[in-house]
Amino acid sequence: MDNKQTSRSVLTIIRExxxxxxxxxxxxxxxxxxxxxxxxxxISCAEGALEIVDGKARLVAERYCDGLGACLGECPxxxxxxxxxxxxxFDEEAVEHRLDELAQKAKENSQGVxxxxxxxxxxxxxxxxxxxxxxANVPAQHEAEAxxxxxxxxxxxxxxxxxxxxxxxxxxxxxxCTAYAYAGxxxxxxxxxxxxxxxxxxDDARAYIEKFAEIFQSASIKSVTVAIMEVPCCSGLPExxxxxMKMAGKQIPVEKVIISSRGNIIKREKLxx
Numbered sequence: 001m002d003n004k005q006t007s008r009s010v011l012t013i014i015r016e017x018x019x020x021x022x023x024x025x026x027x028x029x030x031x032x033x034x035x036x037x038x039x040x041x042x043i044s045c046a047e048g049a050l051e052i053v054d055g056k057a058r059l060v061a062e063r064y065c066d067g068l069g070a071c072l073g074e075c076p077x078x079x080x081x082x083x084x085x086x087x088x089x090f091d092e093e094a095v096e097h098r099l100d101e102l103a104q105k106a107k108e109n110s111q112g113v114x115x116x117x118x119x120x121x122x123x124x125x126x127x128x129x130x131x132x133x134x135x136a137n138v139p140a141q142h143e144a145e146a147x148x149x150x151x152x153x154x155x156x157x158x159x160x161x162x163x164x165x166x167x168x169x170x171x172x173x174x175x176x177c178t179a180y181a182y183a184g185x186x187x188x189x190x191x192x193x194x195x196x197x198x199x200x201x202x203d204d205a206r207a208y209i210e211k212f213a214e215i216f217q218s219a220s221i222k223s224v225t226v227a228i229m230e231v232p233c234c235s236g237l238p239e240x241x242x243x244x245m246k247m248a249g250k251q252i253p254v255e256k257v258i259i260s261s262r263g264n265i266i267k268r269e270k271l272x273x
Contacts, residue, residue, distance in 0.1 A: 212244025
């Protein structure tokens with residue numbers, strides 16, 4: 001047998017072995033045209049089979065998907081469906097390793113100060129810049145809106161669950177666009193609250209759930225206000241908070257505030273714990 005025939009034989013064996021590893025089974029399929037990257041499916045996938053990549057939900061690996069479709073009901077656009085096709089078999093052991101990796105990543109994201117020593121990661125608590133009373137006698141033409149921010153940092157991934165400003169706090173969890181859209185953000189939403197900011201579309205939803213679970217377990221949070229934009233990709237943030245609360249075994253009052261792209265509050269509603 002010459003080298004060419006030997007190469008063909010080896011390729012044939014490899015193809016046969018790859019084919020043998022696959023089987024006809026149910027598996028998730030994602031329509032990228034319909035997917036808006038809201039991240040709801042990420043939250044509901046207990047196996048960690050899905051991730052948001054470049055603003056779209058993606059299947060990380062076939063072996064992580066059990067094909068049961070727990071994520072289908074969470075998709076607001078109908079971008080997900082379960083189909084039957086040839087795919088790698090579901091691997092429970094691989095899923096366990098995957099979840100361990102995600103848990104480790106979430107733990108690393110919850111550290112208060114990064115190894116680089118970036119000032120943005122150092123915990124600071126401070127009084128808001130000025131109260132309404134302190135500004136009462138300022139002439140109208142010189143009047144400035146006072147900052148209601150009482151701590152630093154504010155990014156969800158940078159704030160450790162042990163941060164002192166979270167203890168017994170009323171918590172404002174805000175999609176990062178809300179502060180730009182709503183002019184009264186400090187006055188109407190932030191005043192008197194601890195702030196956590198993030199993007200439910202581009203950030204790690206699963207790490208957020210782990211972070212909120214730790215916060216709710218340790219910080220004795222009194223109430224939560226979740227501020228989001230009216231766009232679909234923001235809708236995952238209240239669900240992330242609720243899943244974290246459920247994981248922590250807590251029932252805390254939650255209010256959802258929806259802000260329009262024109263900068264108006266269009267809805268406020270209490271959510272069931």
